[in-house]
Amino acid sequence: MLDKSLIGRESEPWVQAVEKGAIRRFVEATGDPNPIYVDEEAARAAGYPGIVAPPTFPAVLAVNERFRHSLDLGTRTLLHSEEQLEYGRPLFAGENITVKTRVADVQERAGASGPMDILVLEGEGHDARGALVFRAREVLVLRRG
């Protein structure tokens, strides 16, 4: 099973540029036609200072693949079972967000196909002035064997 001592382990702060091309590819993938995600003018007309990131985009920034690797989860199948996002304010293209991820919890649970490990990761994004932009919490289920 996963080691409980992982709880509290934290990644190095990691600066992520919010690129407008990345936002565009994201909404093209979800098929969301809202122009505020791709068109500067439409975003301003809607009252924003510039292109906005869609509400689930912070989850992308919060995932730190290198950190996840460092947890040594092995090759077990990993299912995403929950996501919780909190917003300090909207996120805009062109920003640099400093993200930190940490292990919030590790649990063991009995599943239909044997015991499963539950891993809860929390990420926080702050802007250049240090203000909280988002908090993201993901619950992952790891099957044994």
Added chain:
Amino acid sequence: MALLARQLYFEAVKVGDELPPLVKPPVDRTQIARYAGASDDYNPLYVDELLAKNAGFPSAHAPGMLVMGFIGELVVDWLRGARLRRFAARFVKIVWPGDVITCRGRVSDRRFEPNGAYAIDIEVWAENQRGELVVKGLVSAQLYYSAEDDAQQRVGGTPLLVTPEEEAARLAKLSRAQPPKRAEPRPPPPPPPARLPPPRPAPAPVAQAVPPTTRPPPPLPPRPAVAARPPPASRPHEAMGKKIAPPKRQGAKARPAHRAKPAARASRPRVGSKPTGKKRR
């Protein structure tokens, strides 16, 4: 002022209000691959068919976050610029290639908060073409009370303070006056676009494999494939632990104001096509 009129204001929202459902084109493998790339999450269960089969799944599947993104589209369109505070989702059932996802939402709470803040909660959920609940969640948003509150705060003024009692008194007065009119004029509802299920109550549409629109989300299975119960929530995520009762239908009571949006849906691009820069509002 035309800009301000586009917002959704607190005074226009009632508990029980339903969002016009959003039916997405079938999820296909190209979309799954694109989402994996765009979200930088290459979980092999999304992109590696052989590995998924070896792990005991019938095929590769869609990331839950893709469907949460669909729900985000539904909610952002309906809120029209109101500020999101929280968005939580539980991935109850796996979404497979070919599934047709319908996203729905219903206002479950409406709060007058201190210092002129006004907040609503929206229960949101997504169903597949068999009417099975695949994602369920909760959105909290903060709204301006009215166009007046919005205008006042945009020029740096203080929030408009309205108490529930004042609102009730105003509504009572409005209902005595005739004809009852809204604080702000709204456009008449457009005819429902062909792609969306007809307004409730109505039989299931024939053209698409969409579940009957009168069906509430099924109760959660005792131990769904993907659903892990949330661990005891540390800090501000408790809301997800709260049981969300299956939404009750409100039938024809959905107000036309919130149906104004779907007109734009009729011409929305298919998945994979480049979103156009056209203004929808």
